[in-house]
Amino acid sequence: MTRRPLVAGNWKMNGLQASIGELKRIVEGAQSLGDVDLIVCPPATLIAGFAAAVRGTRVCVGGQDCSTQPAGAYTGDISAEMLRDAGATAVIVGHSERRHYHGETDAIVRAKAIAAQRAGLLAIVCIGETRAERDRGQARRVVSGQLDRSLPDTSKDIVVAYEPVWAIGTGLTPTPDDVSAMHGLIRERLSARFAEAGHAVRILYGGSVKPANAKALLALENVDGALVGGASLYAGEFLAIAGVYR
Numbered sequence: 001m002t003r004r005p006l007v008a009g010n011w012k013m014n015g016l017q018a019s020i021g022e023l024k025r026i027v028e029g030a031q032s033l034g035d036v037d038l039i040v041c042p043p044a045t046l047i048a049g050f051a052a053a054v055r056g057t058r059v060c061v062g063g064q065d066c067s068t069q070p071a072g073a074y075t076g077d078i079s080a081e082m083l084r085d086a087g088a089t090a091v092i093v094g095h096s097e098r099r100h101y102h103g104e105t106d107a108i109v110r111a112k113a114i115a116a117q118r119a120g121l122l123a124i125v126c127i128g129e130t131r132a133e134r135d136r137g138q139a140r141r142v143v144s145g146q147l148d149r150s151l152p153d154t155s156k157d158i159v160v161a162y163e164p165v166w167a168i169g170t171g172l173t174p175t176p177d178d179v180s181a182m183h184g185l186i187r188e189r190l191s192a193r194f195a196e197a198g199h200a201v202r203i204l205y206g207g208s209v210k211p212a213n214a215k216a217l218l219a220l221e222n223v224d225g226a227l228v229g230g231a232s233l234y235a236g237e238f239l240a241i242a243g244v245y246r
């Protein structure tokens, strides 16, 4: 089973209209990359502008979150349909910052993933254990539970991102053996649940992916790409990470 690699950049709450220059550098540099899908997920205010700027290129644009609902009285929320309408083709759901700062449960994350499927967006579903959970020897159990409860009933348009919370924005990463073991576990559970279709689901690693460690992390079995935070804000770093697939 060959899965086309995917490198997605999560800009988080960073970026202004002037950041279009960085996007243009990504689009420019992407021309010489190998077989890899690229998605830039800017803040919602930039999605329409970015989507217009990448039209006809190999770079796609995604959201960082979506509502479970298609429309209605939900002040401040943005639906998957609205993201799609603005030109996004993907959305991150269940990022640990959403889970932590906004109290998103697995059930909410699952409803958001279903909303993304409904709107025709690729859903990048994030899971990952905290430092305390890992130290207590619970990482496998926590990640398995999150995976089981956060995924919809079909794997259509689903990407899983394994992001240990303690690796996000810290410069720390698990050892290659730990990443392999966790991605292997996720693959097993995807296959058990979705049969053949579970083999086709891409599993990204996220958490302090940088140009310096990308090669080692992305070469591991069942690591089908990366979800990149801090480094994705710089075209040169983002392209260097995706350049692993040259």
Ligand code: PGA
Residues within 6 Å of the ligand: 010, 163, 167, 168, 169, 170, 171, 206, 207, 208, 209, 227, 228, 229, 230, 231
């Ligand atoms: P980081 O963030 O690459 O800055 O660690 C990853 C993420 O939050 O997706």
